[in-house]
Amino acid sequence: MSWVRENCVSFLELLCIKVVKTGRVPQHIAFIMDGNRRFAKKNSVDSCAGHYKGFDKLSETLKWCLDLGIPEVTVYAFSIENFKRSKEEVDGLMDLARDKFQRLMDELDQINEWGVRIHVAGRLSLLPEDLRVLVSKAMLATRYNYKLRLNIAYAYTGRDEISRAATHIVDGVKNNELSPQDIDDELVSRTLELGEAELLVRTSGEVRLSDFMLWQVSNTVLYFTDVLWPEFTVYNLLAAIIHFQRNAPPPKAVVDISETKQEFLNKMERQRWQQIEKYVSCP
Template sequence: MSWIREGELNLLEKISANILMAGPMPKHVAFIMDGNRRFALKKKLERHDGHMQGFNKLAETLRWCKHLNIPEVTVYAFSIENFKRSKEEVDGLLDLARQKFERLLEEQENLEKHGVCIRVLGDLNMLPLDLQEVIAKAVVMTKNHNKCFLNVCFAYTSRYEITNAVREMAWGVEQGLIKASDVSEALLSECLYSSNSPNPDLLIRTSGEVRLSDFLLWQTSHSCLVFQSVLWPEYSFWNLCEAIVQYQLNHKSIQKARELHRDEQALQQLEADCACIAEHLQHQGNGKPADAQRRQEALQHYTVAREERVQDFLQALKHKRDTFFTNLCSETVLT
């Protein structure tokens, strides 16, 4: 079944969508698509069939998001913790992913028509090589599309992502691209798998569970979190509308919290820069305090140099990540 569903909303859905869109709308929605196994048990189906129904619901939900002008969606497709499930279920999930990404490659014209960019966030090295290759093809094929974005978190947990971001910064220091003093909260954000995306405005978890299960812990610190009891394969347009209303009711407080956090980050960076300059000037002046003008000039010079180092490092990191996907595609061609 296709990832990209065509079709209009019915009349009542259109009216409701227009009313919703008169208020503030989330630009990025994240889903923890929970309840596939319980749905299968409830309907007396095989687990695999429950996961298949879950994928079908994702395709339908993406259609709703398109009509609601939500340009970016992130989904928790496969946690690193899922590898601990039975071999039969893990193999079934990986086979399903393989089938769906292969189908995605067949939809190139449709993806281009709608401008869909597919990103896969996680450690692909944990996956079978053939699955890595088909995922890489989908990512590279759609990387220049910019109308809407689907981020698929696969072989992912947030703690692993944060740990990996720390490793990337350590690599930058080892390579001489950045200094240890350049490491900051803002830089760590830029080293996450999700660095190309704004943080989610709204995170939705289905099935009645009220925990994040190690999903986007860093990115959702100032997001609206909505927990709904419906099982994911039974998710409806009206469930999505309900979650958006919750976002709209909390929009002002969310925006205020984000602004305060941005101000706090800027202040922390300024204080860190000032501390570096003070230490540098103290060494240069044999312990004598520098005048205000000299401190200001040194601060401006240091800030520009730090920003240039950070941008060069981020470009090198992007190149490293892009090369990983490109090389996987090249290996497929060679074989």
């Protein structure tokens, strides 16, 4: 199964997409892809089969987002808390990630044609070494694509993301790259790995955030649906966007930051890419 699927969109689906696009479309949509295990139980298959089905649904949803012109998508793929699940399920999820990231590398020409940039957010150091190398290769190989940015939160929690951002800022002050007066909510926001989503969708009927993008959702429209993630359809996505159109606050104005803050952020970005390159060259 391709990461970006060449699935055929029916005439009715295409018409609905065009109608929804006449309104405001979120520039960044996040998904908590919940319900894979319940889908597996419902269909009398093991949990790993449910997770595989859920990943296929991600590639399909990504295609719909491309059709809608959404430039950034973030998905919650694996929480740090998920490491507490059974060894069998965790190993299965790691194998799933290996398989899908390897397929991404095999289909790199297609990914680049679609202009999809892959960014994996989270503690990559917690991943098995071979998977960490694959993930890093995927990010490097798609680094200069700009049509759609796909953020995959893996070995991630919101609290951990905030604590890592705080550590970077403290180090910046210690190294005289920042002053205490430079620290404000805009700096914290830009130091985080994930940007603010305009719309967050959670499937399977759960109505909580589960430690996902905790800092970023202060102005985010939340949409909860009972449908299980592997059964998510383009009509569910369009319903979420219509909900967004009815409830969204005005777009946030772009905030200028000082040269000092920008240089600090640029240095962080350079260091991040250096670390990713190191994972690839020195596994």
